[in-house]
Amino acid sequence: MVEHIHSDGEEPAVTLDAFLSQSNATAVRLEPDEDARALIPHLDRLALIEVAFPKFRDGRGYSSARILREAGYAGELRAQGDVLVDQIAYMKRCGFDTFAPEKALNPADVEAALARWPEHYQGAADGAVPIWKLRHG
Amino acid sequence: MYKYDEYDHAMVDARVAEFSDQVRRRLAGEITEDQFKPLRLMNGLYLQLHAYMLRVAVPYGTLDSRQMRMLAHIARKYDRDYGHFTTRQNIQYNWIKLEDAPAILEDLASVEMHAIQTSGNCIRNISSDQWAGAAADEITDPRPWAELLRQWSSFHPEFSYLPRKFKIAVIAADEDRAAMRLHDIGIQIVEKDGQHGAAFYVGGGMGRTPMIAPLIKDFVPLDDMLSYAEACLRVYNRYGRRDNIYKARIKILIHELGADEYRRQVEEEFKHVKSLGIDPPKAEFDRIAAQFAPPPLDASAPDAIDRSDPDFAVWVDQNVAAHKAPGHAIVNISLKPIGGIPGDASSAQIDLMADLAEKYSHDELRVTHAQNIVLPHVRKADLYAVWQALDAAGLATPNLDLISDIIACPGLDYCSLANARSIPVAQKIATRFSDLGRQKELGELKLKISGCINACGHHHAGHIGILGVDRKGTENYQLSLGGSGAEDVSLGTITGPGFDEDGVVDAIERVTDKYLAERTEGERFVDTFRRVGMAPFKEAIYG
Incomplete structure (x- = not known):
């Protein structure tokens, strides 16, 4: 189940630089130009990684998310910022499990967007079985 | 030809439903034009000077008659009774109403067609050799490889908001009929130790900074092709420039990094991506390839042609x-x-x-x-x-690869990006050289016209290229010589100051006269240009 609104009162996410130098934080925020792989040695003590989307057209965060999931990150992976309903299905495929849009999304549109695709052509970070595998068992 | 199965149908139907809903939300004002723009572009819908333009995908340029008739039907029902075939082997319609777009996409879906990813900053429709499956010189049919790439790149969740558009071409012959090395990724299927694999050329393109793609990997086995493509794209998605739209194509990244450093990064990413299991098994390739089996040709067809007419x-x-x-x-x-x-x-x-x-x-x-x-x-x-x-039907003009077989972008007659008109210039050149004997005397001469620096008309790759620019409010045409999009790929060189519309036609005539005077036996125009260089042509043009 995808959560659309993050809870209040959680530990604030620190910047990547702050995280790498201060060490006990469990939540970090990753900007589009920051290297997700810098977090790989620390994934087991992170509970939240917030990936920033200052502009929805900037697709670097999709790669950041996949890299983190491919490295085994199992905690919360949140898309924050200019997150629009027409992008969330792809975000979910890349491994995001929560969304913190700057402008609230219409819940009915969110439901429709996440239920839109019957199958997927390619493997990604959501565990979906790609169509080629369905074809060949 | 590839036939959709239940999965392919379901995916295209889902896309039509998705876009219909997006159009509804746009018309209801629930999403802004800025938010809608990339969505409509990824469904082939551009806003041009006078109306919407819809670009329909023709995967690797292959169609059957039922699909072709649907293209005619769309032109008749929703447009002005014609369509425009493009340099990406697609077709576009210039007079489309936004509210008709969902119905058109439904009509297309009924014949296994769509307009998916024919625009936008995503992986575009895959192009290929138009003679695939028929050419005497191919080592195999490249289309099964292209179809594998089509499915992998369709609705790719990670690569739909790239820094810029991304074009892939696949060929399987040494003669390059698809301008392969002028693509973001150009793939040539080659043979090594009895196996076919993909040679990856990455970072070519035209536009304002034309580049010929360097070879990044000489042989990628079939089993690794999608992982390798994924690695190429991931490096680009992460590190391609996003600060300047004119520097955002992968060619700029590779130019700035150097091919060796880009290759190193791709190889490192590939090692990781390969472990994810994203490459389909050989059985999937075989399933696709079976659908491209040669047609049942008549083995006793006579070889003679009656040439009496x-x-x-x-x-x-x-x-x-x-x-x-x-x-x-x-x-x-x-x-x-x-x-x-x-x-x-x-x-x-x-x-x-x-x-x-x-x-x-x-x-x-x-x-x-x-x-x-x-x-x-x-x-x-x-x-x-x-x-x-x-x-x-007016379709038997015998001018293939001659000077009047001109590639031209829609130009300022249609396009909101254009600085100058392309179509009237093409018409004037063709009319000036209308005498077929004269055209044949000039031989193979590829003339290409773009109405702006984006180079949709491939002017950089023209033996003779024309670029329309805006100079202080008037249309001006720059001439370039010596480009090629074929296996002898090269980029044209500008002759000098530009011309007005009639002036550029005159200049081309001086160039072709000079060629006839300078050429040696068997030389094409571009061969003579390469041998003698720009100077004699420049003198012929400017005196």
Whole structure:
């Protein structure tokens, strides 16, 4: 189940630089130009990684998310910022499990967007079985 | 030809439903034009000067007659009774209403077609050799490889908001009929130790900074191809420039990093990506390849052609190419009548080409990047009947690869990006050189016109290229010489100061006269240019 609104009162996410130098934080925020792989040695003590989307057209965060999931990150992976309903299905495929849009999304549109695709052509970070595998068992 | 199975149908249907909903939300004002723009672009819908333009995907340029007839139907029902075939082997319609777009996409889906990813900053429709499956010189049919890439790149969740558009071409012959090395990724299927694999050329492109793609990997086995492509794209998605739209294509990244450093990063990413299990098994390739099996050609088809009609013989010599099977030929239908609009075809002409494909070409047609149509599998004994039907429809212009077989972008007549008109210049050049004897005397001469720096008309790759620019409010045309999009790929060099519309036609005439004076036996225009260099041509043009 995808959560659309993050809870209040959680530990604030620190910047990547702050995280790498201060060490006990469990939540970090990753900007589009920051290297997700810098977090790989620390994934087991992170509970939240917030990936920033200052502009929805900037697709670097999709790669950041996949890299983190491919490295085994199992905690919360949140898309924050200019997150629009027409992008969330792809975000979910890349491994995001929560969304913190700057402008609230219409819940009915969110439901429709996440239920839109019957199958997927390619493997990604959501565990979906790609169509080629369905074809060949 | 590839036939959709239940999965392919379900995916395209889902996309039509998704886009219908997006159009509804846009018309209701629930999303802004800025938010809607990338969505409509990824469904092939551009906003042009006068109306919306819809670009329909023709994967690797291959169509059957039922699909071709649907293209005619759309032109008739939703547009102004014609369509425009493009340099990406697609077709576009220039007068579309936004509210009609969902219905058009439904019509297309009914014949296994769509407009998915024909625009936008995503992986575009995959292009290929228009003679695939028929060419005497190919080592295999490249289309199964292209279809694998089509499925992998369709609705790719990670690569739909790239820094800029991304174009892939796949060929399988040494003769490059698809401008392969002028693509973001150009793939040539090659053979090594009895196995076929993909040579990856990455970082080519035209636009304002034309580049020829360097070889990044000489042999990627089939089993690794999608992982390798994924690694190439991931490096680009992460590190391609996003600060300047004119520097955002992958060619700039590779130019700035250097091919060696880009390759190192890709190889490192590939090692990781390969462990994810994203490559389909050989059985999937075989399933696709079986659908591209050669058509049941007539093994006893006679090889002789009755050339007694001289007009027919002229057309055969210019527009018909060798087929791999005896008794058969490849028919190239020129969409470049003298004085016409390059690449345009009326609904009636599209229907006629569909009929001919059904009757004479095993139900197959191709669109070429030079904006022509191909009937790939025609019995030589049927050529005369095909020619007569084409001739009656104004489709038998015998000018393939001659100076009047011009590639031209839509230019300022349609395009909101253009600085100058392309179509009238193409028409004037074709009219000036309308004498067929003169054209044949000049031989192979690829002339390409772009109406702005984005180079949709491939002017950098023209033996003669023309670029329309805006100079203090008036249209001005720069001339360049010596480009090629073929296996002898090269980028043209600008001659000097530009010209007005009539001036550029005069300048081309001086260039071609100079070529005739300078050439040695068997030299094409571009060969002579490469041998003697710019100076004699410059002198001929500017005195």
